Amino acid sequence: MAVAGEARLPAGSASGGWLARVPPALWVLALLALLMPAFANNFILFQVFGWTFILGMIALSLMFLAGYGGMVSLIQMTVAGLAGYLVAILGPSGTEQVSLGLPWWINIPAAVLIATFFGTLVGALAVRTEGIYTIMITLAIAAAFFYFTRQNYTIFNGYSGFSLVVPPQLFGIDWRQPVAFYYLTLGCALLSYAAVVYVARSPFGLALQGVRDNARRMAALGYNVVWHRILAYGFAAVIASFGGILLVWQNAQIAPGTAGLPAVIDILVIAVVGGLRHPVGPFIGAFIYVLLSSFAPDILQALGLAPDRFKLIVGIGFLAVVYFSPDGVLGLWERAMARRRNRTDPLTGLPR
């Protein structure tokens, strides 16, 4: 196994080898991402990419649970929503009668901690179930959270929620300016991506994948199946929490609809369309989702149709992806690669 071999390499050559193994396409992509502000306008930076990275992070937390843990959890958007709410409740916002106005170095860690605790708690409940029952229990809690926030006025300020929730002015930078926000979300997305890749290859991640493939055998080998699953929920909740905080900063407001059932389903759609096999999938899915939901009305208008049927384009787009590739866009890519490899006959070396 590649992972085991890598671990045995001496420390010095490990970093060089690691850098050398990064495919050139990724270098180009990284350079492109870093230089994006030079040629993209504010809308593309803030709205298209900012939103892609945020949704990608929340969907990544679902991908981690579903892809490596075999648990389809619909609670991730709710965890993100709770973290966003907590930043608004503990920190400063335009809703002064509720918000406590604590400084950022208290409210952000507190929001992440509480939301992570919530996500872990839901995980502890959900891991006792399998398959469709996991989906049902997490969906039920997500729905309960939505209705609770809509009707509770003392903490969540009900229907109106919180407005004017903006990032703190750290290092003299207004983090809501498009370029700054682009780099902030890019940085957070890269960190979460790296964290997921790292954890997936760690002993914990490998054991989790073992639990996914055969929980009974892992239990027989002496692994605590339940705790591996609960910890996976906890780890996923941390990523979702940061995504939620970025989301509330981007919108500058949060209301029950932010974590409503349509949003919960959107996260599932994003993860599935992108692909659950690799952590890059959710970001691809998020990019497609953002492009479709931003530009579907323009496509219709360009075709001379009424723009009010824009949801049709969004739906057809997703349907097409799922129809042609049940394992998302990533699956399409992998199949294309496999076809290229198979183009020559392995015996004769001649083109087939």
Next chain:
Amino acid sequence: MRRSFLAAAAAIALAMPGAALAQETIKIGILVALEGAFSEGGRDGVRGVELALRQVNNTAGGRRIETIVAPTDTRPDTAVRQARKLIEQDGVDFVIGPLSGSEGIAIRDYAKTVPDKTFINGSSGALETTWVDPAPNFFRFHTDGAQWGVGLGQYVVEQKRWRRIATVSADYSFGYTNFLGFAVDFCRAGGDIVRRFWVPLGASDYAGVIAQLPDDVDAIYLGLGGTDAINFLNQYAQAGAQMNFIGGTIMADQTVLTSRGRAKDLLIGTPTSGMISDENPDAAWTAYVAAYRGAFPEGQRFPSPTIFATGYHIATLAAIKALNDVSGDLSGGQRRFQQALATMELDTPLGKIKLDQNRQAIGPVFVNEVTARADGSLFNRMVKRADNVTQTLGLTPEQFRALGLPSRDNPDCARLRAGR
């Protein structure tokens, strides 16, 4: 659509002197809910804009006008996203919209970040949008949800002699706001509210509330809307009770009055109030209704324009008039355009409308009574109009501010009755 704009523009370009030829097109963004509970209303809003633009051949201030629609789902975050797309990506000159209350508040905050662009509200009716920390580039040419209650309170006290009431209203911002307008008027006219019930939006079981409704009142105010209103009426009818009703603005609108079933018949004789009256005999209104019916084939429109069509239509009329006043000049951060909007007195299908210092409309509000036609269908018969209703509901700004923002406990009826 676009082709007809081009054709119209070409015709105008030929007719205009050379100076106008050099002028660029004006792009208007239409921010409107086309998904969710208000999607039908949203479509009618777009019709309202189209109607106004057709009447001037898509030209104002010597410049051709083009529109771009940005659909929302009534969530404030979607509204801000789409507004940002209109301004940053599509490069529109100004935005007409949004449609619903909490979207309006979110757009007010967004408007402050783009002071060189202008926002003209479509039909969102939250009081806070133009009352709390308003944006200098946000204009609303129709009355807000609180203003829509004015006239009704006085009417039920003086004409109906109903002085003691209980209220059942939806537990969210529009429910509070619409109730506040009615209650201020009602209490100042000498009425008394003995009990207030707040029910969550989208609740389906009203048995608990119906059982608790007091018997010793003259009427019950119902501040529900859509399917909530119909569910309440059905369950009320099943409970066998019979009481006078007073309707909030969305309690007896077209969506409820044209619903199936007999429950809506309970509403016959119910006074209600709002921004428009379907059967307003005013010449400006009848001309507008005729133009609306003529412009869109039956089946692709409502029998008569809704508040959404009317709100968006009036916003477009204001934009056209302001563009004509400044001869299409939007330079210098649109200051002249915004100034023209702020100071104009606009002729609308509803009558004359002007803006106060917060750029909020001072205009007419209509009191209607639900009436059955010979064929059994229901409509709103206009019984009274209150002109020049201000956002402070006839109070001084200080008095109004002292009331506090709309909430479950506002206003204090006894204080208002005592005239304090």
